[in-house]
Amino acid sequence: MNDLQLKDEVSKRLLSNGEMDAHNIEIIVDQGVVILEGDVNGRHAKRVVEKCLAEMEGIRNVENRLKVRRISRFSDNSMHGF
Numbered sequence: 001m002n003d004l005q006l007k008d009e010v011s012k013r014l015l016s017n018g019e020m021d022a023h024n025i026e027i028i029v030d031q032g033v034v035i036l037e038g039d040v041n042g043r044h045a046k047r048v049v050e051k052c053l054a055e056m057e058g059i060r061n062v063e064n065r066l067k068v069r070r071i072s073r074f075s076d077n078s079m080h081g082f
Contacts, residue, residue, distance in 0.1 A: 001058040003029040010034055010059075013052050020045035025066065032060035039069040 001009070007029040014022035020040060028035040034053060040046050046066050053062050 003031065006032065006034070006058045009056065010053060013056065014049060017048060017052050019048045022049070025049070032058060033063065034059050034061070035063045035065065037065045038067070040066050041069055043068055 007027050010027050010029070011022075014025060014027075025036055025038040025040070028037070036049060040049070046064065046068060049066060050062060050064055053059060
């Protein structure tokens with residue numbers, strides 16, 4: 001499997017996973033090494049990504065550079081009136 005095909009398979013697998021939102025994840029594949037960049041909504045989502053890719057054929061290594069997004073205690077609506 002070439003890098004482009006591997007990137008497509010990684011993307012499909014992450015987007016079809018129901019445990020986390022993968023829309024903010026950038027996938028880079030270079031000679032079988034998958035590099036993941038972007039933001040996820042928690043440590044659990046970061047682990048889910050790794051678990052999803054752990055058994056995929058064609059991946060030589062995964063560099064998980066995902067950052068856990070900070071979630072504010074206040075919603076945008078709570079700041080109205082200040």
